[in-house]
Amino acid sequence: MAESDDNRPERISDAEHAVMEVLWAKSPLTAAEVCDEVCAERGWSLATVKTLLGRLVQKHAIAAAPDGRRYLYSPLIARAEYVGGESRRLVERLFGGRAAPLFAHLAEQEALTEDDLAEIEVLLKELRQ
Numbered sequence: 001m002a003e004s005d006d007n008r009p010e011r012i013s014d015a016e017h018a019v020m021e022v023l024w025a026k027s028p029l030t031a032a033e034v035c036d037e038v039c040a041e042r043g044w045s046l047a048t049v050k051t052l053l054g055r056l057v058q059k060h061a062i063a064a065a066p067d068g069r070r071y072l073y074s075p076l077i078a079r080a081e082y083v084g085g086e087s088r089r090l091v092e093r094l095f096g097g098r099a100a101p102l103f104a105h106l107a108e109q110e111a112l113t114e115d116d117l118a119e120i121e122v123l124l125k126e127l128r129q
Contacts, residue, residue: 010059012082018042019052023062024079028072 012020022037023029035049053073056062064071095101103120106112112120 012056012059012061015042016052016056016059016061019049019056020061020075020079020082023073023075027074028065030067030070030072032070034073 018038019034022034031046031050031053034053035044035046038044039046039049053062053064053071057064057073061075061077062073063076064073091097091099091102095105103112
């Protein structure tokens with residue numbers, strides 16, 4: 001498996017991420033069951049899903065366990081672990097590793113609702129305790 005310098009698995013593409021979300025919600029699943037969840041919405045075929053599942057197995061993001069003539073797929077990385085890694089990558093790449101400029105950018109773009117701001121305030125209070 002190709003890994004980055006910080007020992008994380010290879011990046012997961014947007015399409016692969018859609019498959020991961022299905023498996024994080026419920027697993028193990030067959031390729032057909034994954035397709036039932038994403039194919040119609042995304043205009044994919046079962047072959048597309050099988051290709052994405054194969055890539056995710058190669059990246060060690062999911063496991064494939066034989067089950068008769070089919071495979072059952074399960075995530076090997078937790079969603080929280082993945083989100084944490086992607087969040088760190090985003091902050092590192094776009095904001096020099098600092099979260100404050102990210103929040104400033106979101107505020108300037110009016111991307112934060114009043115509810116978002118209230119949640120952030122609660123989190124900050126919890127962190128300071």
